[in-house]
Amino acid sequence: MQEDTRQKAAIPFWRDERILNILGQVLFVVALLFVASLIYQNMRAGLARQGISLTYGFLSGISGFDISETLFAYSRTSSYWQAYQAGLLNTLSVSIVGIIASTIFGVILGVARLSTNFLINRLAAFYLELIRNLSLLVFLIFWYLGVFLKLPRVREAVIWPGDIYLTNRGVGIPWGLPTDSYPTFRLILLVGLILAVVVFLALRSYSKRTGRAPLTTVWTLLTFIGVALAGWFILPENPLTLDIPIIEGLNMTGGKVLSPEFMALTSGLVLYTSAFIGEVVRSGILAVSKGQVEASRALGLNAFQTLRLIVFPQAMRVIIPPLTSQYLNLIKNSSLAIAVGYPDLFYISNTIQNQTGRAVEMISMVMFTYLMFSLITSAFMNWYNQRIKLVER
């Protein structure tokens, strides 16, 4: 008993490693918070000396400037806050289009890189090495000044089949113009979607019950398309009319005009990110043991089936984490839009900052917004990763 007490007394708390560890951490946090508050107070004092207060009230003021492309009605009488939202939506649209396109392209590249066909294999390797060693900024400026602004002038537009207009004012494509029956059609599409889900679930439970493999995907899609087509023809008036771009006055009107800024930014980001995704996919496929492929071939599955049913599901476990960081990179890299004049979140907040002089407020808003984008993306990808990762029983 006595011995025990003596042993405890032998290690005083300032020499107890466990306590010291904790103490070190606490001291670090205290120091960090102290420095942060010092910086904050210094900034407040500095701003106050110049008669500038820190407030977000200015966001409700009238912006006074125009934005070249917005997803909702915006004019110079809209507020700074609406301008910010317009930029936010533009960043989101570039990010979503970019992520989808670069995933598709990246997977193709990754598979091509491993192809046994010498030509495909070498071409993919050349492309990957070339793109991965470029600076993205240079690449974007190349696409903007070197490709999309070099397209013909409006009056000399090149017209591709399908009424696709190529000009240096943008790429004009035919676009659907909603008519009076469009709202009804949207309801029909919703019904189609619900039906498709029902069909999907029914087929899956049938497959589990009986062990047969019906073409679930095909039937699900067919259900949706069938309902959509039925809706399109049953309605008294077609829900969308085709609006073809025409050249009128100084610019193209009608259809949908994709601006050279948008095209340059999106194609630059997609081609750049897909090279990295290609490498991620390649490493994922290589991580699947060769025995899996051999076993699958021995079962009589063909090469495509092997890839789709055996290799990819296992490769995904390796692919998802680095793929997540590529998605985050793409979202953050979209702020290079400023180099090609595309009004994204960062660009518009820069403009607001210039017109109001509210540097600290705008930077803090931008930082918070990108942080949110990143956290939401990685939360979603982590959830997906949890779902598909190897479940050991």
Add this chain to the structure above:
Amino acid sequence: MRKTFWIVSLLIAASLVFAACGGGAVSGGGETVTVVETVIVEVPAEGAVVAPSGFGVTLETVRARGNLICGVNSQVPGFGYIDADGNFSGIDVDYCRALAAAIFGDATKVEFRPVTAAERFTALQSGEIDVLSRNTTWSLVRDTELGGNFTATTFYDGQGMMVPADSGINTLQDLAGGTICVQTGTTTELNLADVMASLGVSYTPAVFEDADATFAAYAEERCDAVTTDKSGLVSRRTVLADPSAHVIMDVTMSKEPLGPMVRHGDDQWFDIAQWTVFAMIAGEEFGVTSANVDSIRSSATNPEIRRLLGLEGDMGLKLGLDNDWGYNIIKLVGNYEEVYNRSLGPDTPTYIPRGLNSLYTEGGLLYAPPVR
């Protein structure tokens, strides 16, 4: 497991204490406030010594550093431009040299810091530059919310519009449905929106970060027209591939008084920056040039000229400078006319007729208060 638990809970406890500290500073009460209070007291005191703003501090900082840091443009020939040899030129640049001459008696003691339209005010607010001399339009918001003070107008300008000569566009109405290139972070961007809205003309803006990008896009015919201050159009036209293929439309969309800007709160520095402009204008009014300033100095009888050149009174000392500040400005840099002609005169590719920028005695707007 247990260790992690302890660390986490201690961290949470620590952050709670600090969160309470932060709150305490506002609400008051409790022991923790003392800690925060020391922080508040300490920082401004320290900041006042380090930060280059505050009353009378800028001149000391500049003197101690041994040179003036001047925020300028680097992309507008005639105003602020880096030429092929890497030298800065233009009237905004010469103003910086004049200010250095007034302070140091040496026009070369300037460090030119190129700033974009977008970053210029932050650079001034944060003390990165001592003075902003970069075709900046004097406006109420900039005078108040941006924490700056405009000293004087060095160039009276107006916003214009440039179009390709073969475009057939003559009026702003002809631009309906067109695309207009404009630089962001400028009053230009706001004026364009205002004017087009009041005319009821719809257009698409193509907005770029700096002048080079704006005019590069215009040169590629990304847009039907490009807009900025008329002086900027004249100057940028000279660096387009074929200057004669572009015309500046006969419209003036706004008033654009351009001039140097300093930070709020340092009245002495404001006076020095302002009187440097006035000394150059007064020099032209009295016919004192860099060539004849020495002979005039030895023979002048006009009391105002004698005060300007530091022969009578203590005008320079009142500003906190040497008494021959005015002499130094004119001797080392020149009077307003010399500076103007060097960058924008008839012999330069960026020729802009004096117009409003003539002396008041010749029907212009330039007017220096009396040196007395």
